[in-house]
Amino acid sequence: MLRVGLALDPRVEGEILATMLDLGHRVAWRCHDAAELEDRLATGSPVDVLLVSPAAAGLRAELIDTADRVGTRVVALASGEAERRHATGLGLVDVVLLPVDAEELERSIAPIELGDADRRVPEPAAGRVIAVWGSAGSPGTTTVAAGIASELAARGRRVLLVDADTYGSSVATMLGLLDEAPGFAAACRLAGSGALDIEQLERIAVVHPSPSGAFRVLTGISRAARWPELSTERVATTLERCREWMDDVVVDTAFCLEADEEISSDLFAPRRNGAAFAVLGSADRVVEVGAADPVGITRLLRGHAELVELVDPTRISVVVNRLRSVALGTGPAGQLASTLSRFGGIEAAALLPEDQRVVDAAVIAGQCLRDQAPRGALPTALRRFVSAELEDHPATPRGRDRGRGRRSLRRTRGRRRAIERTRRRE
Numbered sequence: 001m002l003r004v005g006l007a008l009d010p011r012v013e014g015e016i017l018a019t020m021l022d023l024g025h026r027v028a029w030r031c032h033d034a035a036e037l038e039d040r041l042a043t044g045s046p047v048d049v050l051l052v053s054p055a056a057a058g059l060r061a062e063l064i065d066t067a068d069r070v071g072t073r074v075v076a077l078a079s080g081e082a083e084r085r086h087a088t089g090l091g092l093v094d095v096v097l098l099p100v101d102a103e104e105l106e107r108s109i110a111p112i113e114l115g116d117a118d119r120r121v122p123e124p125a126a127g128r129v130i131a132v133w134g135s136a137g138s139p140g141t142t143t144v145a146a147g148i149a150s151e152l153a154a155r156g157r158r159v160l161l162v163d164a165d166t167y168g169s170s171v172a173t174m175l176g177l178l179d180e181a182p183g184f185a186a187a188c189r190l191a192g193s194g195a196l197d198i199e200q201l202e203r204i205a206v207v208h209p210s211p212s213g214a215f216r217v218l219t220g221i222s223r224a225a226r227w228p229e230l231s232t233e234r235v236a237t238t239l240e241r242c243r244e245w246m247d248d249v250v251v252d253t254a255f256c257l258e259a260d261e262e263i264s265s266d267l268f269a270p271r272r273n274g275a276a277f278a279v280l281g282s283a284d285r286v287v288e289v290g291a292a293d294p295v296g297i298t299r300l301l302r303g304h305a306e307l308v309e310l311v312d313p314t315r316i317s318v319v320v321n322r323l324r325s326v327a328l329g330t331g332p333a334g335q336l337a338s339t340l341s342r343f344g345g346i347e348a349a350a351l352l353p354e355d356q357r358v359v360d361a362a363v364i365a366g367q368c369l370r371d372q373a374p375r376g377a378l379p380t381a382l383r384r385f386v387s388a389e390l391e392d393h394p395a396t397p398r399g400r401d402r403g404r405g406r407r408s409l410r411r412t413r414g415r416r417r418a419i420e421r422t423r424r425r426e
Contacts, residue, residue, distance in 0.1 A: 034058030169220025176366020
């Protein structure tokens with residue numbers, strides 16, 4: 001038997017109340033005012049499940065956060081598509097469209113039963129977190145993050161792509177996914193209430209059906225104003241759960257690393273850049289992305305100086321994106337290597353060529369770069385970077401290279417035999 005609270009439209013409350021009683025659940029209280037509802041949750045009247053009408057209850061993110069803190073599960077009963085969109089837009093996962101029969105309602109509010117496998121002591125986290133970070137100016141972090149995820153998935157690894165950008169999330173748009181219900185925000189909210197597990201992650205994450213290798217995606221927040229939902233503690237806990245679920249967790253990270261807000265007198269206030277600090281602190285590898293133009297390289301060097309204060313330099317791999325001679329002149333690769341080494345102490349950086357035509361076509365089709373143009377210059381460069389920096393076992397030499405070595409050996413032996421024959425004649 002569950003203790004249930006009702007905050008429903010009067011037109012549906014009577015039917016739902018009768019259904020709850022028929023199912024054997026106890027209705028602890030009912031209310032029709034948003035202020036009264038928040039008081040009941042926050043002042044000692046928690047319930048196991050709260051059934052709400054999104055419009056009648058004045059459902060908002062603060063109320064859901066209050067329910068999470070007291071351990072109350074919120075289930076929205078939407079009377080139409082507009083109410084459903086409102087609830088999912090707040091990151092609420094449990095949304096039921098009315099009318100609903102007793103059996104479906106019971107399934108929606110039933111607690112999750114743990115099997116024997118879930119009761120076992122969890123093994124240490126085995127997956128790795130790869131943070132993709134870049135300084136201000138849109139150097140292409142989302143493009144690189146999606147490319148890395150697709151390349152790792154094509155190698156048969158279980159991959160999760162996470163959009164943790166609190167300033168301008170764009171993973172869902174780039175991959176042609178719906179972002180009505182931000183998956184990462186929902187996961188963080190469940191983590192805050194201690195309810196996030198692998199089963200919940202499988203329910204929240206969406207699948208990107210790449211032909212070369214499908215992977216899961218936790219979409220980002222739809223509006224930058226929702227950044228308080230991604231607190232430092234929630235993000236760190238969510239990434240640890242994702243690490244237990246997947247082989248690789250690739251995280252698109254926000255650019256800003258300012259920490260001036262820490263001088264605020266309110267020590268418990270949420271931090272604007274807390275999500276970025278949590279991602280970088282949890283990451284096993286950090287891929288730093290910069291743009292290959294004078295402004296982008298300047299930002300890359302300044303951002304690198306900030307990044308190495310937070311992350312061990314041995315865990316950082318630098319990627320310079322959009323390489324083109326028109327921006328840097330003749331011999332752009334050599335100029336970049338010299339500049340990065342001299343002013344940033346960066347001795348090795350992967351160079352990704354400019355290939356805007358392929359990127360645009362991939363975004364329009366909602367595909368990954370390797371699916372849009374498998375032999376394109378940019379997908380090929382990304383593939384080499386993943387093989388060299390992020391693959392556990394380096395790729396074996398291609399058959400053509402091995403054949404070239406054998407041909408060189410045969411030519412050498414042939415020359416030696418010719419020299420020996422000449423000496424015998426002499």
